[in-house]
Amino acid sequence: MKQEKFYVVWEGVTPGVYTSWTDCLLQTKGYEGAKYKSFETREAAEKAFASSPYEYIKRRISKPTPTSIKETEIHLPTGVIDNSLAVDAACSGNPGKMEYRGVHVASHQEIFHFGPVYGTNNIGEFLALVHGLALLKQKGFDMPIYSDSANAINWVKQKKCKTKLPRESKTEELFKLIERAEKWLKENTYSTKVLKWETKQWGEIPADFGRK
Secondary structure, rough: OOOOOEEEEEEEOOOEEEOOOHHHHHHHOOOOEEEEEEEHHHHHHHHHHOOOOOOOOOOOOOOOOHHHHHHHHOOOOOOOOOHHHHHHHHOOOOOOEEEEEEEEEEOOEEEEEEEEEEEOOOOOOOHHHHHHHHHHHHHHOOEEEEEEOOOHHHHHOOOOOOOOOOOOHHHHHHHHHHHHOOOOOOOHOOOOEEEEEOOHHHOOOOOOOOOO
């Protein structure tokens, strides 16, 4: 059984003690000067959080070289919010094997991934958006979500997946996921901004699977 770890965020979006790497990542990636460290026990983590981070991590006193900046810097298009989540879907055939994922924009770190299952690209885009909205609300993170699918954004606004894919034996599990997503939209409110990723201006969305 994998041992649980605890993550202390001294400087990040919301400092605190977190119990998953995903939570720690969303608080620190893309945050300038973020300070964080993992601990084996909650007691050790809470003690560290109440102390100076420099008792546990090395103070950076050397200036980065031009080479190191070039290697680590991720260039984002002007106007893109770096501390945000991007979602996208991919489908081999349409319908076919479909999967979707969410990626933190500033770091390009994958936050969640689902599939493959039999479905369509539009369904995947819709489910990815709802998955992202539910995750951010559950974790209490205040960041927008980007999607490059106008259809998915409209379906989320209407709280209805308007797919024409037939409901049959091989799509039954997928339709159960759709029903669960629609139910979540109808029963929950959220403050997360859903933004359109402008592919023509900015290139492929960070969550793109790169299979075009």
